[in-house]
Amino acid sequence: MNKTIWIIDPYSELPNKNWRKGRYFSMAEHLSNAGYNILIWISNFSHKDKKNIIELEGDEKFRIVPTSYKKISYVVIVASEYNEHISLKRILYEYYFSKNLKLAAENFIIPDLVILKDPSLFIFPFIKSKIINKDTKIIFDIIDLWPELFELFVPSFFRSFSKLIFAPLYKVRSNYHKIANGFVAVAPDYLQINKNNKKAPSEVIFWGVDYDEIEKIRKQPDNRIVSKYLNVKEETRLWGIYAGTLGSNYDINCLIEAANILKIKTPNLDIIIAGSGPLQGYILNKIDEYELYNVKFIGSVPTLDLYHILAYCDFGFSTYLSKSTVSMPIKVYDYFAFGLPIINSLQRHLGEIVKKEKVGVQYLAGDPSSMSEAVFVLIADIQSLEKMKENALLLGRLFDENVQYRKIVSFTNKLLA
Numbered sequence: 001m002n003k004t005i006w007i008i009d010p011y012s013e014l015p016n017k018n019w020r021k022g023r024y025f026s027m028a029e030h031l032s033n034a035g036y037n038i039l040i041w042i043s044n045f046s047h048k049d050k051k052n053i054i055e056l057e058g059d060e061k062f063r064i065v066p067t068s069y070k071k072i073s074y075v076v077i078v079a080s081e082y083n084e085h086i087s088l089k090r091i092l093y094e095y096y097f098s099k100n101l102k103l104a105a106e107n108f109i110i111p112d113l114v115i116l117k118d119p120s121l122f123i124f125p126f127i128k129s130k131i132i133n134k135d136t137k138i139i140f141d142i143i144d145l146w147p148e149l150f151e152l153f154v155p156s157f158f159r160s161f162s163k164l165i166f167a168p169l170y171k172v173r174s175n176y177h178k179i180a181n182g183f184v185a186v187a188p189d190y191l192q193i194n195k196n197n198k199k200a201p202s203e204v205i206f207w208g209v210d211y212d213e214i215e216k217i218r219k220q221p222d223n224r225i226v227s228k229y230l231n232v233k234e235e236t237r238l239w240g241i242y243a244g245t246l247g248s249n250y251d252i253n254c255l256i257e258a259a260n261i262l263k264i265k266t267p268n269l270d271i272i273i274a275g276s277g278p279l280q281g282y283i284l285n286k287i288d289e290y291e292l293y294n295v296k297f298i299g300s301v302p303t304l305d306l307y308h309i310l311a312y313c314d315f316g317f318s319t320y321l322s323k324s325t326v327s328m329p330i331k332v333y334d335y336f337a338f339g340l341p342i343i344n345s346l347q348r349h350l351g352e353i354v355k356k357e358k359v360g361v362q363y364l365a366g367d368p369s370s371m372s373e374a375v376f377v378l379i380a381d382i383q384s385l386e387k388m389k390e391n392a393l394l395l396g397r398l399f400d401e402n403v404q405y406r407k408i409v410s411f412t413n414k415l416l417a
């Protein structure tokens with residue numbers, strides 16, 4: 001098989017042994033093992049670290065970076081920079097990436113299939129001439145909802161007009177979805193935004209984790225790694241953890257206020273915060289102001305180190321604002337694989353799972369009293385907590401990355417048959 005697939009995502013990064021494998025590298029692994037040649041198109045700017053990962057030289061607009069897999073290479077495109085996730089510079093970043101991708105694509109043979117990360121409101125118009133006028137098939141991989149997310153940041157006075165304000169963007173998405181040959185998504189409810197191309201096949205491919213790798217660490221964590229960040233866990237104490245971005249889309253203020261309540265209500269509980277982002281300074285200030293001896297802030301931690309910490313934890317926090325568009329956040333796959341039930345504010349698919357599979361307790365986003373009560377309910381009955389841990393482990397196996405990403409192979413084979 002000599003068919004070529006392009007995977008396009010300006011937010012993917014080159015593989016790094018200190019961090020989890022990206023969604024598209026996992027897809028590429030399975031597709032290359034099935035015989036396909038893969039080019040993953042990314043930018044030279046890190047969405048995670050907000051800095052350039054590769055400095056392209058002179059007039060160099062792209063660079064091919066090989067991997068340890070013979071059939072997988074990256075094409076790194078020069079792009080602009082941004083700091084805020086919701087900003088004009090972020091839009092300009094996608095514009096610049098797409099413009100340079102279109103120019104770079106002239107140096108390559110048109111692929112048999114393109115997997116395009118969606119939303120791609122500001123990318124697709126630049127590359128559609130490379131796709132829809134050829135025999136190339138296209139799959140949209142829906143990992144988030146734009147412009148629904150943008151509506152969250154509209155001032156409250158204008159919010160009732162948000163659908164009208166963003167109508168042009170909804171129209172753009174509707175139009176390019178019409179030409180898709182297939183859709184995949186990170187959650188089943190995300191497929192519902194496709195209203196104009198119901199005949200195209202679709203598949204849910206959850207983010208997933210390497211369950212076998214996690215199971216080894218879960219059964220035998222390295223206390224020396226944990227001790228780099230935290231004191232040794234006492235048998236009588238419980239650990240809850242928030243692991244993820246510390247940004248304005250997350251219910252961080254509620255977490256801190258709830259911790260202030262819980263330091264009296266649950267004195268045997270430590271709350272660990274692992275991550276980085278714009279609210280890091282706020283968290284550190286509040287820890288000092290409220291004297292939160294029950295909150296341990298450890299900052300950004302390499303994935304493997306974080307895994308050893310998760311092995312000692314008892315539950316995880318999934319904290320998002322009330323109108324969040326997130327359905328199945330990446331962090332919950334780690335939580336479940338380590339047998340951690342969750343304190344969760346999300347509705348959508350994760351909210352359904354928490355209730356149906358009994359793997360945690362829901363709380364009302366933005367309400368510290370609701371969150372603290374949910375934590376108290378979760379840990380008050382140790383037998384119930386242990387049962388939820390067992391339920392979470394079962395889900396962890398279901399979300400194993402090999403179970404999930406093998407789906408893209410069968411899906412692709414059918415499209416290209």
